[in-house]
Amino acid sequence: MPSPNRSTQHSALSTALVIFAKAPIPGQVKTRLCPPLTPDEAATLHGSFVLDTLERTKVAAAKLKLPIDRYLACAPSVTHVFFKIMEERQGVKLIDQVGDDLGTRMNQAFQTVFAHGYRQVVLMGTDVPTLPLDHFKQALTSLENQDLVLGPAIDGGYYLIGLKRMAAELFADIPWSTDQVLRLTQEKAARIGLKTSLIHPWRDIDTLTDLEVFIEACAAETKIPKNERAFSARTSGVLELLAKRLRTRA
Numbered sequence: 747m748p749s750p751n752r753s754t755q756h757s758a759l760s761t762a763l764v765i766f767a768k769a770p771i772p773g774q775v776k777t778r779l780c781p782p783l784t785p786d787e788a789a790t791l792h793g794s795f796v797l798d799t800l801e802r803t804k805v806a807a808a809k810l811k812l813p814i815d816r817y818l819a820c821a822p823s824v825t826h827v828f829f830k831i832m833e834e835r836q837g838v839k840l841i842d843q844v845g846d847d848l849g850t851r852m853n854q855a856f857q858t859v860f861a862h863g864y865r866q867v868v869l870m871g872t873d874v875p876t877l878p879l880d881h882f883k884q885a886l887t888s889l890e891n892q893d894l895v896l897g898p899a900i901d902g903g904y905y906l907i908g909l910k911r912m913a914a915e916l917f918a919d920i921p922w923s924t925d926q927v928l929r930l931t932q933e934k935a936a937r938i939g940l941k942t943s944l945i946h947p948w949r950d951i952d953t954l955t956d957l958e959v960f961i962e963a964c965a966a967e968t969k970i971p972k973n974e975r976a977f978s979a980r981t982s983g984v985l986e987l988l989a990k991r992l993r994t995r996a
Contacts, residue, residue, distance in 0.1 A: 756777055760865065761879075761886060761889075762859045762862070762866075763817065763867075763868050763869075764867060765799055765803065765827075765838070765872060765873050765900040766852070766870070767819065768820075770796065774789075776788035776951075777843070778952055778954075782954065782992055791981075791984055792872070792986065793828070796832070796982065798875035798981055799871075799875065800818070800832060802875075802877065803816055810879060810880075812886060815951070817840070817841055818832055818838040818839070819841050819855045825965070839979040841855065846854065849920050850917065852917050856912060866908060867908065867917070869907050870897070871903070873905065873950035874948050874951075876960075876977060881945055884907060886908075893935075893940040893942065894907070894908065894910075894940045897946075898944055898947040898948075899947065900947060900948070901925060901949075901950070901953075901956075902924070903922075903927040903950075905950050906925060906969065913935070913938060913940060915934050916931055916934050959987060961985050961988065961989045964977045965989070
């Protein structure tokens, strides 16, 4: 634990939001979409999602006046040029993802950030580019009276997890990337006496079916004003291009 100073004392009154992200390296991201996507297309889509998440969380913190500090947990390393650009342009603090599996990496991220003196830590992925801003407020409000908050994903996992203290048990012996993740996490939380709440479920993008749903939703948004759309102009362009390419490949 670092020695107390003005910065640490301020942090103890606030929340850290940790965004888990991989660098958009072809062949290392969104591999479950390949094929039909090429590795380059999957990397472009993933990179757009990372930017969306960073932009939306920045807007949420400002618009909803949420007292959060944002961290970007990076893989393969904080030294990757993509993350250095994000640090400069988005004002996020960088930490490495450390560990052999997702559970170990998430647990280590919580340990690293809690060690800075934060009162609560929320961790989320980058596969929910249309997540409503209010969901962030729901998560923080839930943590005021609960020990654990989870954002359920449609596929049986979770897109967000928030804690007020370390709970390493939540990240051990979980079959990650299966439909058992949320249920087993809730069961573990109950066994160790954590008061748990769920915020609204949301769809993340892991499979071709997920991608097709997002393409349809994005196309439907062309009928509403731009300032009311959930998708960024950047991601809309990527999805429109992928939709055309998928039709030709079919």
